[in-house]
Amino acid sequence: MGIPHFLCLPFPVQGHVNPLMQFSLLLAKHGCKVTFVHTEFSLKRANTAGGDNKEEALVEMVTLPDGLEPQDDRSDVAKLLFSMKNTMPALLPKLIQDIDASDVGNKITCIIVTINMGWALEVGLKLGIKGALLSPPSATSLACTACIPNLIEDGVIDSEGLPTKKQQIQLSPEMPMMDTDYLPWRGFKKMFFDHLVQEMQTLKLGEWWLCNTTYDLEPGAFSISPKFLPIGPLMENSNRSSFWEEDRACLEWLDEQAPQSVVYVSFGSLAVMDPKQFKELALALDLLDRPFIWVVRPGNEKKENVNEYPNEFHGSKGKIVGWAPQKKILNHPSLACFISHCGWNSTLEGICAGVPFLCWPCATDQFLNKSYICDVWKIGIGLEKDESGTVSREEIKKKVDEVVADDDIKARSLKLKDMTINNIQEGGQSSKNLSFFMDWAK
Template sequence: MALEKNTPHVLIFPYPSQGPLNCMMKLAELLAIVGLHVTVLNTEDTRQRLFLSSASLPAIPLLRFKSIPDGLPDDQPRDASLLIDVAESLNMNSRLLLRDLISEDSSDGFPPVTCLIVDGFLPSVVDLAEEIGLPCLSFRTPSACSIWAYLCIPKLLQNGVLPFGEGVDFNEVVQGVPGMEGFLRRRDLPEFFRGAKNADDPELKFMATVTAYSGKARGFILNTTEVLESTAVHHIQSQIPVTYSVGPLHAILESYRSACGTTDASPHTSSLWQEDTACLKWLDSQPDKSVVYVSFGSLTTLMREELHEFYSGLVNSGHKFLWVLRPDMIQDPGWTDEIKRSLPEEGRIISWAPQQKVLAHRAVGCFLTHSGWNSTLESIIEGVPMLCWPFFLDQQINSRFVSEIWRIGLDMKDIHNREVVEKMVRQMMEGESAARFRQSARDMADAVKESIAEGGSSLREFHRLIEDIKSMSNSVVLN
């Protein structure tokens, strides 16, 4: 008698930060919509923050949520400065808890776990999966171009390109990242590249190690499309052959929701902050393409002086703006209150936005952004040009691609004085330059939308991922 095939059940484990959570939650919902059982594993801290923010997680029969401790004290911050600390704590403390979770008998009718999809910052989970005989896929949520640069760290060290040393010209083009030799400057590399003093720099070693480790998983998932990053994807495939380019995931998900007739009935959000939906009514009252939307993401922090320079530049530009200022964005919350008290009629400040809806709104003319990958993809799919001020990690490289490769915005990297802010806002919003950026952004949006339509490259990759998960699940020997 033929053996009965295992029911695919995917355990998805995101890194506990807003960007990875957004991205991997969308993949989880997609996999559940197409008929796979999915468990999303969050940390207890993330679960609590989702509850406090009134997040509306999708209620799908094949999707459930579990949580485990991250191993850090409850009162310890989980901000950008502790990114590696959180990852190392999770890598150290999750193995035993995760093993118990995978092996436990389900009381809600879910079959045993047959496959893991884990954030690439958690390589210990890849090892655990192999130990217990489960296939594991690694998922990195930044851009492919940044991941390719991270994979090149050993070569850059070997060739003496890194570390930079004192007094170097940061506008000099970097040699040693194939495909980017003509335009990637030292200035465009992440802060842990630029600040490394030697080959043993802990941040540089951590990023090189976890990125290389993705090649040890059964496959490597990227939230991108070859329309945007074909060169970087092909270089990554030279080192990690089983790579899936399945993005933009948020747009694929919207397409599936629409096909299921659940778009209006599914206002799902995995936001760690309470969203201010009233800003959408304010946008309704503004003329088309008249508003600068400003958001520096979930982890960026500003010095008081930086905040004031951005504010002054926005006000002096004469354009209306909608600005997201998180409560934890600056150390002096009183300064945010002072900004709000002096706010002109043209401006509106909120603590967090329903960003996809804001970017899709007809009133938004450009996006002043930190160039996080989720934000970049959301802006691209809506055809909104970007003014980039990157903060850290992949954002530095993303902003260079926006300005120099895709030509859909400007890069304000390393600059934040009011004169430059005003000048660049005007370039993005006024006259022939604004018209050129908007046309380029519309053309790029059309090309990316084709990649997620029937027959498009990203949709084909997503279908390949599903079939490979089913195939891997069938091969698992369950106890």
């Protein structure tokens, strides 16, 4: 057999494109052939945002249309999802045929998808091509989602995914207790929850469910299914998967700051903050009287970031950027702590940088990640809302001062960093799993 040839199809949001692109680069570095399928719209976005580097030339880019009109709002995730499901399955076989025809000796041997793209595994199955899932959230989130039928059967949630009562549950004896209010599909509309249930069934067509995590970070999750295979942390650097232009000037500014002095604030690529909370956060950064980097994403067609900075906000100690080279910032010696929404990609990047967290989850699986950060790994603390549902500037200041002064949290963060990164070194568990997966794909 020749080398494996992977066809990678991410759902076109930043938190899915990123890990799958990193995984593609890792496979390409190991001598595999990789073709990466963007939607026409997201390839345009990614190309205008990032530079090229030599490694990325290893991954071939192709596109399929997402079925929407150019002026449609792609931040409406449900609309995008259902449009893709209606348009793309009919177009994929032709794309595969064309790719195979262009390099006869190197036909596609395996399709890798992220969640919401399970239909591509069905197409692959009909064409006799093996498949795998790369799961963008944590293994624990994936385990929860895989257990939905059992949770409904046991009466823990109803058929719409809502908890029947407030309680703590445990999915398996090795896993931490979970609050049913914070299951990862929290806030999903019924149509989206139904899609998720159906999607999990479709994803079973994938022989492996690859997780961007390590066995040590969430060991209990791996008892849920023999399909789970930890191959993380994915550490490849990719410019080509970013949807926004990164502000690199902040790195030079970081070089001028004192060691462990800078507070980094970022809520990922999807979270939206209400205007009152935005103002409170701005004033908190003044109150902190510490250097800070605050990522405020450029507004999109919905004009979501029409947040006004309050008149009394100086912001003189910090930098406000539209999008940031997050890994470089987190790994910088000037960094003190990370105020994060606790999305899985950010959580993993923070762990790999050994940085203490202040947790401010907004939606879905972020609450679950927060409980790991605060209660299981104990490398951060949560920000609490007041009775009006706002995180106050006083609360932010109090918790930043607390986490920056906590040497135990710092020590645990550094220990967890080493343990996590050791997994991808020669002989590490994730490294062995990767070799196993590539051999299987041949």
